[in-house]
Amino acid sequence: MxxxxxxxxxxxxxxxxxxxxxxxxxxxxxxxFCRVRENREGTLYTLVYDKVEATIPDPIQKKPLFHFAPGTMTFSISTVGCNFRCKFCCNWLSSQSQEITGRSIPPKEIVEMAEKSGCSGLSYTYTEQTIFFELAYETAQMAHKKGLYNTFVTNGYMTKEAIRMMAPYLDAATVDFKGAGDPDFYRKMMDVPDPSPIYENLKEMKRNGIFIEITNLVVPRIGDSEERIRKLSSWIIENLGEKTPFHLLAFFPSYQMNNIPPATSETLTRLADAAEEEGLKFVYVGNVPGHERENTYCPSCGKTVITRWNVYLRKMNVTFDGKCPHCGEELNLGGLKWVKTG
Ligand code: SF4
Ligand code: SF4
Structure with missing residues (x-):
C-alpha cells in the first residue's frame, strides 16, 4: 500500500x-468509485501499487497500436480495478473485482522482466491504467531510463493533471471510445455521466506530444450508428489530424451483455467506409482476422505498405523515416527508433 x-x-x-x-x-x-483508492484517516492510499495482476509480452498490434513501433513486442501489465462499469467489459473479472488481488512486483523488477522477455517497451493495459497511476508512473520512469517505450491503453477519463505528469514518460496512447462516444451510451452502458473530458484529454495528449491512436468498440444495435461514427471521425480530423489511426473494433458478447450478437464484418466495413469518406486516412477493422482493413495502404498512391494478420505484423515496406517507398507520402508512423531492421 x-x-x-x-x-x-x-x-x-x-x-x-x-x-x-x-x-x-x-x-x-x-x-x-474505482474501488482501489482508499481514504485512511484523511490520507488517500492506492491499494494496487504492489498488486500486479497480469504481466504478459504482447505484439504491439494487440493494443491496438498499428502506427507506433510496428512489429515490436511490448510488456503488458495491469492491476484490478476500473473507473468505468462497462456492461460488456471482456476483462470484467479484473476490472470489476471487489477484491484486491495480485502480487508485489516492484517497478524495477517489472522493467527487468520486460527486458528479459525481449520487449522494446511496456504497455499499461487490460483494465484501466489510470487507476494504477502510481505503479505506472514509477515503472515508466525506470523504463525510459533503460531506453524502453511506454504506452497506455486507456478509456481517456483521467484528469489533465495526470496527463501532464505522465507525459514526459509516455510515448503513445490508444484511447478507447465505445458506441462512438454517444453520451447516452456512456451513461446507460458504462455508468459514465459525461464523456466530454475524453475529448479534452485527447487534445491535451496531442499538445504534450504523445502519439495517439483511437479505437471505437462497435456494439450492434445500440452502439453502431453511422451518424455518430461520422461525427467522431470529423472531430478526430479537426482536433488530432486526418492521419490519426482509427480502429473500429468488433464487439463480442461478454459479461452482462451476452444477449447481444457479435458485430458483423459487414457492419464494421460499412462504418469504416463512412469514417474514410469523412476524411480519415488510416481506418482499421479489428477483431476480424483476415479483414482487408488490417493492412496499411498509402493514402496517396494506394499501395500496401504494411501487411498484418490479426495482431501480427507480416510485412512492412516503408522508408526509414516512415514514408511510402513508392510515392514518398508521410504515413504518420511513430516510435520507429524501436523497430529492428535487417
Ligand atoms: S481514480 Fe477516479 S474513480 Fe478512482 S478514486 Fe480517483 S476519482 Fe474516483
Ligand atoms: S473501461 Fe475498459 S477495463 Fe474498464 S470496464 Fe470499460 S471495458 Fe472494462
Missing amino acids: KEAMLYERIGGKKVKCNLCSRNCTIPEGKRG
Missing part, C-alpha cells in the same frame, strides 16, 4: 481524488 498521488484534503478527514474525471469525494474509511 502506498500513499496516492493527485489528491487533496478537503476538510475533516475527507479527501478529493484528482486522478480521474470522476473526482470522487471520499469520506474517511471509504474507497473511490
Whole structure:
C-alpha cells in the first residue's frame, strides 16, 4: 500500500481524488468509485501499487497500436480495478473485482522482466491504467531510463493533471471510445455521466506530444450508428489530424451483455467506409482476422505498405523515416527508433 498521488484534503478527514474525471469525494474509511483508492484517516492510499495482476509480452498490434513501433513486442501489465462499469467489459473479472488481488512486483523488477522477455517497451493495459497511476508512473520512469517505450491503453477519463505528469514518460496512447462516444451510451452502458473530458484529454495528449491512436468498440444495435461514427471521425480530423489511426473494433458478447450478437464484418466495413469518406486516412477493422482493413495502404498512391494478420505484423515496406517507398507520402508512423531492421 502506498500513499496516492493527485489528491487533496478537503476538510475533516475527507479527501478529493484528482486522478480521474470522476473526482470522487471520499469520506474517511471509504474507497473511490474505482474501488482501489482508499481514504485512511484523511490520507488517500492506492491499494494496487504492489498488486500486479497480469504481466504478459504482447505484439504491439494487440493494443491496438498499428502506427507506433510496428512489429515490436511490448510488456503488458495491469492491476484490478476500473473507473468505468462497462456492461460488456471482456476483462470484467479484473476490472470489476471487489477484491484486491495480485502480487508485489516492484517497478524495477517489472522493467527487468520486460527486458528479459525481449520487449522494446511496456504497455499499461487490460483494465484501466489510470487507476494504477502510481505503479505506472514509477515503472515508466525506470523504463525510459533503460531506453524502453511506454504506452497506455486507456478509456481517456483521467484528469489533465495526470496527463501532464505522465507525459514526459509516455510515448503513445490508444484511447478507447465505445458506441462512438454517444453520451447516452456512456451513461446507460458504462455508468459514465459525461464523456466530454475524453475529448479534452485527447487534445491535451496531442499538445504534450504523445502519439495517439483511437479505437471505437462497435456494439450492434445500440452502439453502431453511422451518424455518430461520422461525427467522431470529423472531430478526430479537426482536433488530432486526418492521419490519426482509427480502429473500429468488433464487439463480442461478454459479461452482462451476452444477449447481444457479435458485430458483423459487414457492419464494421460499412462504418469504416463512412469514417474514410469523412476524411480519415488510416481506418482499421479489428477483431476480424483476415479483414482487408488490417493492412496499411498509402493514402496517396494506394499501395500496401504494411501487411498484418490479426495482431501480427507480416510485412512492412516503408522508408526509414516512415514514408511510402513508392510515392514518398508521410504515413504518420511513430516510435520507429524501436523497430529492428535487417
Ligand atoms: S481514480 Fe478512482 S478514486 Fe480517483 S476519482 Fe477516479 S474513480 Fe474516483
Ligand atoms: S473501461 Fe475498459 S477495463 Fe474498464 S470496464 Fe470499460 S471495458 Fe472494462
